Amino acid sequence: MKIFAVLILTISAWAQVADDANKGYKTKEGRDKVAATLEDPHRDARQKPQELVAAMNIKPGMTVADIGTGTGYMLKFLSDAVGPTGKVYGEDIQTDFLDRARAKNVPNTELILGTTTDPKLPPNSVDIALVLDVYHHFDYPDKMLAAIRSGLKPGAHLVIVDFYKSASPSPGHIRLERDEVAAEIQRNGFHLLSQRDHIPKSQYMLTFEKSR
Secondary structure (H helix, E strand, O other): OOHHHHHHHHHHHOOOOOOOOOOOOOHHHHHHHHHHOOOOOHHHHHHHHHHHHHOOOOOOEEEEEEEEOOOOHHHHHHHHHHHHOEEEEEEEEHHHHHHHHHHHOOEEEEEEEEEOOOOOOOOOOOOOOOOEOOOHOOOOHHHHHHHHHHHHEEEEEEEEEEEEEOOOOOOOOOOOOHHHHHHHHHHEEEEEEEEEEEOOOOOEEEEEEEEO
């Protein structure tokens, strides 16, 4: 029985915890549909990107990473914030999304093809990493958080913006509620600095510092 229990725990540790959330990304047709929502001209009113950038406290000259950039929706806002002396990494695991992001020709931006376990950030290079509407898509959150952490400078910040599981309407595939997300991230080498609503009753914002 002990061997069986260990085997079950091992299998669950390897499981893709966001498999349901990622069903729509597994085909080109599905990703095209997702891309249309990411590039919806009305998205600014819902997402409030300028308010988000202001809340992130980005300074000119910083290096910022957009983890799961998709089609590059946030890149221009982040590029404007870091200015000509700063840099923005836009990371995604889908080449067709990155092709769409590249077509935007955002200055001071470098696009990175990551994996489900590693965003491939240069080590100790990033001041602030943003994970916008993406944390619930991490299949292997512990591995991703370890890899993100290695890409952050000492004392750098990780910003998570995601949907409340209890939001109405809810995306329906959110794995954890806000406080559970905070606890999971803190178990993986981060310290929670602040939490707030980003979109009341819809999205929260968590800001963490890389633990020493």
